[in-house]
Amino acid sequence: MDLTDFFRDTPLDIEAKNHKTIKLREFWKQTVQGASLGRIPTLVVRLEDDNGGILDDLAVLRFSDLVDFIAEIQDGTKTITDLRKPIEVAGLDEVVASTVQKGAKACRNGHLLSPSRTQCFAKGCPYSAGYKAKKIKK
């Protein structure tokens, strides 16, 4: 797999180095020069263990970019949490009750019915058309 393909949808511009000797200053300059405007220059270096095997692949990026990245993720997580909260519509029960008082029909669960209908259309309501009780497994 090409690293470039994998990271195309991220804000990272990756410069990958697999050299025996890690020349951080030199590699970093190349990484910054090669990065597109508005992208986060990211250097990936392979670190060898004492036996010439792979100890780890490390990412080097500006600390400020890392902090921004984390802040963005936290913002996104907070937004998702907010969006998952159930929406409460104030006064909905009262609206349904007064609509029923005005002559609209409701099923026995309180779901409003269309004027020409006698069966509920609320999904999963036992008074709806086509409702099937869940079978209890024995």
Ligand SMILES: [Zn+2]
């Ligand atoms: Zn119903």
